[in-house]
Amino acid sequence: MLDVKRMIILRDLAEHARVTAVADLHGVTPSAVSQQLRALEAEAGAALVERDGRGLRLTAAGAALAASCEPVLAALERAEAAVRALDTEPSGELAVGCAPSALATVAAPLVAELAVRHPRLRPRIVQTDPEEALPLLRGRRLDLAVTYAYPLLGAPPAPGTTAVPLFDDPLCLALPQTLLPAYERDGLAALRDSAWVSAPAPSSCREMLLHACRNAGFTPRIAHECADLRSGLWLVATGQAVSILPGLLCDAPPPGTAVRQLPGAGRTLDVLVRSGTESRPAVAAALAVLTASGAPGAPGVPGAPGPLSAR
Numbered sequence: 001m002l003d004v005k006r007m008i009i010l011r012d013l014a015e016h017a018r019v020t021a022v023a024d025l026h027g028v029t030p031s032a033v034s035q036q037l038r039a040l041e042a043e044a045g046a047a048l049v050e051r052d053g054r055g056l057r058l059t060a061a062g063a064a065l066a067a068s069c070e071p072v073l074a075a076l077e078r079a080e081a082a083v084r085a086l087d088t089e090p091s092g093e094l095a096v097g098c099a100p101s102a103l104a105t106v107a108a109p110l111v112a113e114l115a116v117r118h119p120r121l122r123p124r125i126v127q128t129d130p131e132e133a134l135p136l137l138r139g140r141r142l143d144l145a146v147t148y149a150y151p152l153l154g155a156p157p158a159p160g161t162t163a164v165p166l167f168d169d170p171l172c173l174a175l176p177q178t179l180l181p182a183y184e185r186d187g188l189a190a191l192r193d194s195a196w197v198s199a200p201a202p203s204s205c206r207e208m209l210l211h212a213c214r215n216a217g218f219t220p221r222i223a224h225e226c227a228d229l230r231s232g233l234w235l236v237a238t239g240q241a242v243s244i245l246p247g248l249l250c251d252a253p254p255p256g257t258a259v260r261q262l263p264g265a266g267r268t269l270d271v272l273v274r275s276g277t278e279s280r281p282a283v284a285a286a287l288a289v290l291t292a293s294g295a296p297g298a299p300g301v302p303g304a305p306g307p308l309s310a311r
Contacts, residue, residue, distance in 0.1 A: 004076065006040040007069045009033060010048060014058055014066035015159075025135055070160040070275070077276025090281040091120035097128040097136060097145035100228070101248045102269060106146050106166070106290070113289045121282055130204070134158050137272055143283055145272045146290070148246075150208050152265055162278060163270040164287055170247045170266040171208060172259050176239040180258045188216035195223035197232040197241040204267075205229065209244040212262065233257055 012022045013033075023030045037056075041048050048062030058066060094114075098107040107125045114123050128136060133145035138160055148169065149155055157163060175183060175191065182190040196213075198220075199205045206222075213220040224241055226232035230249045235241040237254035246267055250259045271290055277283050 002043050002065075003040065004072065006036045006043070007065065007072065009036050010040060010058075010062060011066045011069040013037070013049070013056065014063065017055070017057075019056055025139065073160060073274070074276035077274055078279070080277075080280070082279075089120055090118045090285045092122065092282065094121055094123045094144075094282045094286060095126060095142045096123055096286065097126050097133040097142040097147070099129060099133075099147055099269075100127055101230075101246055102146050102148070103127065105248055106269070106293075109293060110286065110289055113293075114285065117289065118282075118285050121285060123286070131202075133272065134161070137161065137274060140274075143273070143277070143280075144286060146269065147272050148204075148267045148269050150204050150265075150267045152211060153204055153207055155204075158272065160275055161272045162275045163272055164278075164291065166269040166271060166290060166293075168266060169269055171212065171244055171262045171264075172247050172250045173242070173244055173262055174233055174236045174250065174253060174257055174259050175242040176236060177256055177258050178239060179242065180260075183260070188213060189218065191242050192216075192218040192220075194221075194242045195240060196220040197224035197226055197229075197235045197243045198222050199229055200225040200227060205245065208267070212244055 009022060009026065012025055013019065016022055016025070019030045019033050023033045026033070034056075037049055044061070044065060046061040047059050048065060049056040050059055096107065096110065103125070111123050111125065114121050126136070126142065128142070128145065130145075130147040130149070133142060133147050136142045137145050138158075146166070149163075173183070173188070175194075179191065179194070192213075196209065198209050209220065209222075224232065224235050226235070229243065229245040232241070232243055232245070233249075233253050236243055237256045239256065244262065247261065253259050271287060273283055273287070278287065
């Protein structure tokens with residue numbers, strides 16, 4: 001019988017290509033990873049990896065086994081969910097990853113509502129960017145993750161996960177009040193000579209800013225970088241920068257800042273779960289709350305942004 005944990009190590013090697021990366025992901029030494037791979041080869045009765053310079057690469061048998069890992073994991077998750085579904089009430093800890101921009105509008109209301117509906121459940125919020133949330137989710141250190149994606153960037157679905165859509169979040173332009181007449185007359189092209197503030201690379205938010213500006217015929221001069229884009233609005237308020245950022249971050253711009261929603265697609269807010277865990281009582285309880293809440297800005301939703309107008 002093949003050991004599932006060793007199969008996961010093989011899957012991660014297929015994705016990350018380096019033993020050291022897999023070791024870091026699992027919090028073990030590279031020699032421990034190699035030892036687990038040798039044990040898996042003994043179980044499978046086939047060579048799964050081979051030397052490639054100073055590293056390892058998967059053989060045809062290794063690639064085939066790695067590709068079969070996700071369906072096996074999903075089946076095991078469903079089996080565990082079937083057992084847990086016999087509980088009358090969700091209980092225990094629920095680890096929820098959440099993108100920083102959704103903490104106020106999604107995570108906080110989720111914790112409050114779960115306390116009312118399921119008092120035996122203990123949600124634990126972990127602030128994570130989407131890139132950080134995925135390995136934590138797949139490594140079972142998170143039970144679900146509130147994350148986001150930009151459809152225009154065309155990122156493929158994460159293997160082994162299921163995305164449950166929550167709502168769309170438009171892109172917004174934040175600019176000094178003094179530049180608003182020029183923008184309303186000529187669009188983004190009026191800001192080609194402006195300094196811009198964006199998230200540091202690599203970042204999907206930064207990629208969308210570049211995409212929007214290039215569609216307007218110019219490459220923006222990114223003069224400032226802020227991991228917290230909401231804080232970057234204070235640079236806009238000084239009159240020395242402009243920015244493009246998600247609407248969830250534009251609910252209370254500083255005085256002197258104008259905010260305008262940009263046309264076209266923005267980003268989608270989703271909940272990611274490991275495939276097969278959707279029916280686990282604790283996960284299902286959280287999904288029920290999240291999908292019933294509606295988009296921020298709808299009547300009765302806590303933390304709803306105000307009108308996207310000049311402030």
